[in-house]
Amino acid sequence: MHIADRTPADLRSASALWDQAGLTRPWNPPELDLLRALAGETSTVLGLFDGKILIGTVMVGHDGHRGWVYYLAVDDTHRGNGLGRRLMVAAEDWLRERDVVKLQLMVRSANAAVLSFYDRLGYEDADVQVRAKWLR
Template sequence: MTIRDLTPGNIDAAAALWHRAGLTRPWNSPELDAQRALDGDTSTVLGAFDDERLVGTIMVGHDGHRGWAHYLAVDEGQRGTGLGKRMMAAAENWLRTHGCEGSAHGTCGQRLRSGILRAPRLRGRQRAGALQMARPANVIENPGREHPVTVASYA
């Protein structure tokens, strides 16, 4: 398993993974989101590859001080293996090595029933040093919706 930056040739596979994971919305093009991240100097999309098969993603970027992460997705066959944690660690490392000097912030959209990502796993995750994932300041769960979401904002 290798984790590396996606290339434009990987965008369709990433968008398909995001669709299967329930992370996309009809009004927002995931392909355009991925291309913008790859085109930016301060953003990218990291992918986990099992041989040449894309099995995990995380979009990461920063404004020089605050880092962010979106589109954390793990293929259903790889869930429960720790790949989500490895993707978060890779995103944190990317931020450190690409000039992010402050804290990381994130919004975690998820389908609660699918086990894609659960905010409680992120709550206590803290690291010493320049980059620190803080405890969520606000977690809102709405399981009554067709696609339940958890939104976690980080202080």
């Protein structure tokens, strides 16, 4: 297995993985997110491959101040084998290489089960409120 930067050619396999992992929403086409992340100089999407098959992803980038991850997903037949941790370590390394000192992430309230995963990886409750406003 190996981790590599994704390319636009992976649009379909990445979208399918994110759908399966419950990370997509009808109003937010994942293809646009992937293309934007790949086009930017401060972001990328890392893919974990079993041979040629995409079995995990993490989108990572920074906003000039802090690092963020999105779309962390491991194919459900491969979970529980340390691959989610491996992807998060790769995202952390990607940010360290760019001198970003803090990584943040958001977990949907409906996805409370994944909080234990982040606990295991050393991610603490940042005790902040996140506010959002639609721009369309």
